[in-house]
Amino acid sequence: MMRLVVIGAGMASGRMLEQLFNAGFAGEVALFNGEPRGNYNRLMLSPVLSGEKTYAEIVTHDDAWYAAHGVRCRFGEHVTKIDRERKVVVSKGGETPYDALVIATGSAPFIIPVAGKELPGVCTYRDLEDTNAMIAASRPGAKAVVIGGGLLGLEAAAGMAARGAEVTVIHLMGHLMERQLDPSAGYLLQKDLERRGIRIHCKGATKAILGTTHVEAVLLEDGTVYPADLVCMAVGIRPEVRLATDAHLEIGRGVVVDDRMRTSDPAIHALGECVEHDKQLFGLVAPLYDQAKVLAATLMGVEAAFRPVQTATKLKVTGVDLFSAGDFADAPGREDIVFRDPGRGVYKRLVLEGEKLIGAVMYGDTADGAWFFDKIKSGEEVSAIRDTLIFGPAFQGGAQADPLAAVAALPPEAEICGCNGVCKSKIVTAVQGGAVTLDAVRLQTKASASCGTCTGLVEKVMALTLGDSFTANANPPMCKCTDHTHEDVRRLIKAQGLKSIPAVMQDLGWTTVGGCASCRPALNYYLLSDWPLDYVDDRQSRFVNERNHANIQKDGTYSVVPRMWGGVTTSAELRAIADAADRYAVPMIKVTGGQRIDLLGVKKADLPAIWADFNAAGMVSGHAYAKGLRTVKTCVGSEFCRFGTQDSTGLGIRLEKLLWGSWTPAKVKLGVSGCPRNCAEATCKDIGVVCVDSGYQISVAGAAGMDVKETELLCSVPTEDEVAEVIAAFVQLYRENARYLHRIYKWVAKVGLDWCKDQIADPATRRALRDRFMQSQAVYQTDPWAELGMRPADWAPVADLTMRAAE
Amino acid sequence: MSMMIDIAALDDIPRQGARVVKTDAGCVAVFRTADDQVFAIDDRCPHKGGPLSEGIVHGTSVTCPLHAWVFDLSTGIAQGADEGAVQTYPARTEGGRVFLDASFLRRRSAA
Numbered sequence: 001m002m003r004l005v006v007i008g009a010g011m012a013s014g015r016m017l018e019q020l021f022n023a024g025f026a027g028e029v030a031l032f033n034g035e036p037r038g039n040y041n042r043l044m045l046s047p048v049l050s051g052e053k054t055y056a057e058i059v060t061h062d063d064a065w066y067a068a069h070g071v072r073c074r075f076g077e078h079v080t081k082i083d084r085e086r087k088v089v090v091s092k093g094g095e096t097p098y099d100a101l102v103i104a105t106g107s108a109p110f111i112i113p114v115a116g117k118e119l120p121g122v123c124t125y126r127d128l129e130d131t132n133a134m135i136a137a138s139r140p141g142a143k144a145v146v147i148g149g150g151l152l153g154l155e156a157a158a159g160m161a162a163r164g165a166e167v168t169v170i171h172l173m174g175h176l177m178e179r180q181l182d183p184s185a186g187y188l189l190q191k192d193l194e195r196r197g198i199r200i201h202c203k204g205a206t207k208a209i210l211g212t213t214h215v216e217a218v219l220l221e222d223g224t225v226y227p228a229d230l231v232c233m234a235v236g237i238r239p240e241v242r243l244a245t246d247a248h249l250e251i252g253r254g255v256v257v258d259d260r261m262r263t264s265d266p267a268i269h270a271l272g273e274c275v276e277h278d279k280q281l282f283g284l285v286a287p288l289y290d291q292a293k294v295l296a297a298t299l300m301g302v303e304a305a306f307r308p309v310q311t312a313t314k315l316k317v318t319g320v321d322l323f324s325a326g327d328f329a330d331a332p333g334r335e336d337i338v339f340r341d342p343g344r345g346v347y348k349r350l351v352l353e354g355e356k357l358i359g360a361v362m363y364g365d366t367a368d369g370a371w372f373f374d375k376i377k378s379g380e381e382v383s384a385i386r387d388t389l390i391f392g393p394a395f396q397g398g399a400q401a402d403p404l405a406a407v408a409a410l411p412p413e414a415e416i417c418g419c420n421g422v423c424k425s426k427i428v429t430a431v432q433g434g435a436v437t438l439d440a441v442r443l444q445t446k447a448s449a450s451c452g453t454c455t456g457l458v459e460k461v462m463a464l465t466l467g468d469s470f471t472a473n474a475n476p477p478m479c480k481c482t483d484h485t486h487e488d489v490r491r492l493i494k495a496q497g498l499k500s501i502p503a504v505m506q507d508l509g510w511t512t513v514g515g516c517a518s519c520r521p522a523l524n525y526y527l528l529s530d531w532p533l534d535y536v537d538d539r540q541s542r543f544v545n546e547r548n549h550a551n552i553q554k555d556g557t558y559s560v561v562p563r564m565w566g567g568v569t570t571s572a573e574l575r576a577i578a579d580a581a582d583r584y585a586v587p588m589i590k591v592t593g594g595q596r597i598d599l600l601g602v603k604k605a606d607l608p609a610i611w612a613d614f615n616a617a618g619m620v621s622g623h624a625y626a627k628g629l630r631t632v633k634t635c636v637g638s639e640f641c642r643f644g645t646q647d648s649t650g651l652g653i654r655l656e657k658l659l660w661g662s663w664t665p666a667k668v669k670l671g672v673s674g675c676p677r678n679c680a681e682a683t684c685k686d687i688g689v690v691c692v693d694s695g696y697q698i699s700v701a702g703a704a705g706m707d708v709k710e711t712e713l714l715c716s717v718p719t720e721d722e723v724a725e726v727i728a729a730f731v732q733l734y735r736e737n738a739r740y741l742h743r744i745y746k747w748v749a750k751v752g753l754d755w756c757k758d759q760i761a762d763p764a765t766r767r768a769l770r771d772r773f774m775q776s777q778a779v780y781q782t783d784p785w786a787e788l789g790m791r792p793a794d795w796a797p798v799a800d801l802t803m804r805a806a807e
Numbered sequence: 808m809s810m811m812i813d814i815a816a817l818d819d820i821p822r823q824g825a826r827v828v829k830t831d832a833g834c835v836a837v838f839r840t841a842d843d844q845v846f847a848i849d850d851r852c853p854h855k856g857g858p859l860s861e862g863i864v865h866g867t868s869v870t871c872p873l874h875a876w877v878f879d880l881s882t883g884i885a886q887g888a889d890e891g892a893v894q895t896y897p898a899r900t901e902g903g904r905v906f907l908d909a910s911f912l913r914r915r916s917a918a
Contacts, residue, residue: 517870540823798826
C-alpha cells in the first residue's frame with residue numbers, strides 16, 4: 001500500500017486529497033501542517049476579518065472528514081527535514097517514511113527589512129492567527145497601519161475599518177493594486193476607500209517601525225509618522241521553499257515542477273503557492289485547483305498535464321466593485337478603448353492587440369466582466385464589434401444581455417451551493433447523467449437542498465447544460481411521490497372529499513408506499529385544516545417537534561417553552577419555571593425573542609414530567625415548535641406607558657387566547673404595539689396591530705427572517721372586537737389557501753394583498769371565515785400535554801438491556 | 808447461535824413509528840411499519856448523530872429528523888446522494904411480541 005506524506009494542509013493540498021479520494025486512492029496518508037488545524041478556505045479570511053463570516057463557516061475539511069478518509073493528521077507539527085536517501089520526513093514526532101511525498105508548503109509573507117519589524121503588534125496577513133490579531137486590535141478608535149496596497153493589504157484595511165479602527169494604508173507604488181489595476185481605476189478605488197475613512201498614502205516607503213515594547217508608529221522615508229497600535233505587513237508573498245532547498249531539490253523562485261507536478265526527485269511532488277512551473281508562480285486559487293487535479297491524477301498513475309489558464313481578479317471588499325483580467329500594460333501595437341462616467345464612478349478599459357481583446361479593467365460596474373473575460377480566454381476576433389464592444393453583450397447586434405453568461409463563465413470548480421459545498425462541474429455531471437429536474441439534481445448532488453438561496457443559480461447551470469430543453473419549473477410537484485402540485489392536492493382533497501392520508505395517496509395516484517417525510521406532514525395539515533371535525537390528526541405524519549411537542553436540539557435533547565400570554569408572566573409562573581429548571585437539571589434558560597422563557601437541554605423521557613409540573617402551575621405549551629400560532633409580542637400600552645393610545649398588552653393577550661393551538665401552514669407570529677413608536681415591532685410580523693387614537697391598524701405579511709419585509713396594511717378598525725374578528729378570519733383564509741410551509745408573506749405575494757382585502761372587507765365572507773376558524777379551534781385548541789402526559793412510559797425506552805448485557 | 812430476546816409488545820410501538828431499546832453501547836431503534844413489519848437499527852444517524860427513532864417512517868424507510876437523510880430500514884443504507892449506513896439487527900414478531908437477536912448485544916459491546 002502506498003504511503004503518501006503531505007506537508008502542508010492548505011487549499012491546494014486539501015483539494016488534491018479530495019480528488020485523490022474521489023478517484024479511489026487506497027493508500028495511507030499522513031498530513032503535516034504547521035498551523036494547528038486542518039484545511040480552511042483562506043480566501044475567506046477577509047470576510048472573517050470584517051465580521052461577515054465566522055471561522056467555523058470557512059472550514060472546508062473538519063476532523064470528521066479527515067477521520068472518514070483515514071488521514072493521519074499531524075497538525076501543529078513542523079516537518080524539519082526531508083531525507084531523500086531514506087525516503088523519510090523528520091519532525092518532532094520522529095521519522096515518517098513515504099513512498100510518495102507532496103510538498104505543499106505554500107508561501108510566506110514577505111517581511112520588509114526595517115528596524116522594528118520584530119516588535120509586538122506587527123503582523124502579516126496570512127492565517128487565522130494573523131486575522132485574530134487584527135480583529136483583537138481593531139476595536140473602535142484603535143489605530144492601524146497597513147503596509148502594502150495590493151489585494152491582501154486592502155482587504156485587511158477594509159476589514160479593520162469595518163470593525164471601527166482608524167486605518168492608514170502605505171503603498172510604495174504610485175497607485176493601489178498596480179499589478180491588477182491601471183492608474184485610473186486605482187484612483188477610483190482610492191477615492192472609494194477614502195470615503196470609507198481609510199487614509200491612503202501612495203509613493204510611501206517605510207523607513208522604520210517605531211516603539212519600545214510594542215509598536216507605536218510607522219516612520220516613512222519622507223518623514224511622515226503615522227501612530228499605530230497595530231502594523232500589518234502585506235507587501236507580498238514568496239514561495240516557502242526552505243525545506244525543498246535543504247533537500248537539494250531544484251529551486252527557482254519556487255520549487256520547480258514539471259507538467260505532472262513532479263519535482264527534480266521523482267518520488268517528490270509539489271503544488272500550490274510554493275511551486276514554479278514554466279518560470280511562473282501562482283497565487284490565485286483557480287490554477288492551484290487545476291494543479292490539485294493534475295497531481296491527484298499523477299499519484300493515481302493517470303496521465304495528466306498542468307496548463308496554466310488566464311485568471312481574473314476581484315477584490316473581496318463589500319461594496320467595492322472592481323474586475324481585472326488579462327494583460328493591460330502599455331506596449332507597442334496595443335490600443336485602448338476607454339469609457340468613463342465620473343458622476344457614477346465608473347471606469348472601463350479594454351486593451352486590444354491586433355484583432356483580439358487581451359485585457360480588461362473595470363471599476364464601479366463590473367457586470368460584464370465575465371463576458372470580457374470569456375473573450376480574452378477564447379482569443380476570438382473582436383474587430384467586427386469594436387464600435388460597441390465596451391458596452392458589453394447588451395449592445396451586440398441588438399441582442400439582450402444573456403443572463404446565463406455570468407454563470408457560463410464560472411470555472412467548473414466554482415462553488416454554487418455553499419451549504420453543501422457543491423461545485424458547478426458536479427451539477428453539470430449530474431444533469432448530463434440524466435438529472436433534468438431540480439429535484440433530481442437536489443437528490444443527487446444536494447445542491448440547493450439546504451437553505452435554497454442558490455436555487456436560481458442551480459437552475460441557470462441546468463439551463464446552460466440542457467440548452468433549450470430546460471424549462472424552469474415555476475410550480476414543481478409537491479414532492480417526488482406525486483406529479484400534483486400543492487395547490488392541486490389541496491383542491492382535489494376538497495373536490496373529491498378525501499379525508500385520510502391513504503385516501504389521498506390512493507385516489508391521487510401516489511407513486512410511493514407511505515409517501516415521504518416531505519409530503520406526509522403537508523397532507524396531514526391539509527386534511528386537518530379542511531376537515532377539522534372528520535379527520536383525526538396523524539401523529540406519525542408529524543415532524544418530530546410537533547409529534548413530541550418540544551423542539552429537538554442538535555444533541556437530541558429538547559427545548560421547552562411554556563406559553564406566556566402576551567409576554568406577561570407572574571412571580572408564581574417564574575417560580576414554577578425556576579423549580580422545574582432545577583428539578584430537571586436544565587443546562588440553559590434563555591429569554592426568547594417572542595417574550596417568553598426557553599428551557600434548553602431537556603431529555604425526552606423528562607418531557608411528560610416537566611409538563612405535568614407546568615400544567616399544575618397553570619401553564620400550557622407555547623407551541624414554540626409548531627407550524628401554528630407561536631407568540632403575540634406586546635408592548636406595555638396605555639396601562640403603563642405615557643405614549644400608549646390603547647391597551648396593547650390586553651389586546652395581545654386576547655388575541656393569543658383566541659388563536660393559540662391553531663395549526664397553520666407555517667409558523668405565525670403576531671405583534672401588538674400601543675402606539676406608532678411600535679415597540680412590539682409589529683410591522684415585521686406575520687400579522688401586526690398598531691394602536692392609534694382612532695383605533696387599530698391591522699397589517700399583514702411582514703417578515704424578519706431569511707427575508708426581511710415590512711407588513712402591509714390590511715385594514716383599520718375602531719374596536720378590539722373587530723380586530724379579533726378580522727384576524728381570526730385572515731388566519732383562516734391563510735389556513736385554507738396557503739401551501740404548506742409558506743409563511744404568510746410568501747402566500748400573500750402569490751394571491752395578492754388586494755384579494756385578501758376583498759375577502760376580509762365583505763362582512764359575510766369574513767364572518768364565515770371566522771366561524772370556520774372557531775369550529776376548528778373547538779377541536780384543536782387543547783393543551784397537548786393534558787393528553788400526552790397520561791402515558792409517560794411512552795417517552796422512555798421500551799426496553800433496557802444494559803443490565804442483561806453484563807451477563 | 809441465535810437467541811431471541813422478547814423486547815416489547817408490538818402495540819408498544821406505534822405504526823409508522825419507533826421506540827428505543829437501551830443497551831450499553833447506545834440505543835437501538837425498533838421500527839414498526841404501516842404493515843406491521845419490524846426493523847432494528849442503531850438509533851444514531853452517521854451524519855450528525857440524529858435520533859433516527861424520531862424520524863418520519865414511510866414505507867420501509869426512515870427520514871432522520873435533524874437533516875433529512877433517508878435510510879432503508881432493512882439494509883441500513885443511506886438513500887439518494889448521502890453516503891453512509893447504520894448497523895441493522897435481526898428483529899421479528901411472534902404472537903404480538905417483538906423479538907431482537909441477543910447476539911447483537913455481544914457484537915455491539917465488542918464493536
